[in-house]
Amino acid sequence: MCGIGGFYSLNSQALPSGANYLQVMGNLLAHRGPDDSGVWLSQKKSVGLVHKRLSVIDLSESASQPMHGMNGTSIIFNGEIYNYLELRKELSNSWEFKTNSDTETILAAYEKYGEDCPNHLRGMFAFAIWDEVNGRLFCARDRFGIKPFYYTQVDDFFYFASEIKALLPFVKELKTDLDSLNDYLTFQFTLGDKTLFQGIKKLEPGHLLSIENSQLSTKQFWEVYYNIDFSHNENYFIEEIQNLMDESLRLHMRSDVPVGSYVSGGRDSSIVAALASQIETSDFIGFTGKFTYGQGYDESSYARDLSQKYSFDLHELDIQSEDFVSSIEKIIYHLDEPVAGPGSFPQYEISRLASKHRKVVLGGQG
Helix, strand or coil, X not given: CCEEEEEEECCCCCCCCHHHHHHHHHHHHHHHCECEEEEEECXXXXXXXXXXXXXXXXXXXXXXXXXXXXXXXXXXXXXXXXXXXXXHHHHCCCCCCCCCCHHHHHHHXXXXXXXXXXXXXXXXXXXXXXXXXXXXXXXXXXXXXXXXXXXXXXXXXXXXXXXXXXXXXXXXXXXXXXXXXXXXXXXXXXXXXXXXXXXXXXXXXXXXXXXXXXXXXXXXXXXXXXXCXXXXXXXXXXXXXXXXXXXXXXXXXXXXXXXXXXXXXXXXXXXXXXXXXXXXXXXXXXXXXXXXXXXXXXXXXXXXXXHHHCCCEEEEEEECHHHHHHHHHHHHHHHCCCCCCCCHHHHHHHHHHHHCCCCEEEXXXX
């Protein structure tokens, strides 16, 4: 998890306090990237980018962000591109790679494919590219919206960030968006690009955002379609799902740091952990939490059985009522907006445990 943020002047005028604005954004996003940070301002001070880095692929300083490419492009990126090695081979004739990072692969894909580059990316991502030659700010969010991207326009300036809290200092007045509140009370989430904050929007999953010639536009680049297959039998689908899961896990485990997994004892996380432990057999570990109020609330035995069957260490956490009291304010702060259901509390507690041992943790959510 990294943090990205920045601003763009819609009338190409300089933002004299731009460096300070980026500093404020960076401070509010610091918890997302403890390993490195970077700031970049255009020569005219009309565009600014800030990045807080959690190093997962290519841990060297050469992979720091904002990263600059050919023809005046600059990028900040949060996420991971799982097919970056295949893309490097595909793009090596048109791009001279200087790092081993997946970030540079996005720059190379943008250079070759332009606004179609997200269609060539397989992974979870939110990124912003400043294209100096075309005077374009180009942003994209992954197909399922795993990585966040929020934005707002205040007068002639466009601001964006990984979290809403990094935009609040620049909004003139904090107000609840009543239409969004109606959505939330009805569906337990807000519809479309709305947030609960008036004037602050989110880039929708599978969408692009670009600003060129002072014109802001968004566009959907991907949508899921379901085509029913009547030509194969049950055994075919069983084998196909197995192959897809194996391939997906192998790609997801491309990392220059060790990988672990959340293990709830449920089917989703158990399948992921079981397959992953067979791929990374040496130092794979799991994390589980349990409520010790009574036997009916403790499902850790299922996670324990799985870890024993597949021979990986399991770190267990007893979650107490006192933990809720001490953590709830921090949880609300980090969520930015309400999340329906109580799952955010145990997820926060287990994530705190996991962060002491691993930077990359797989899960069965979604």
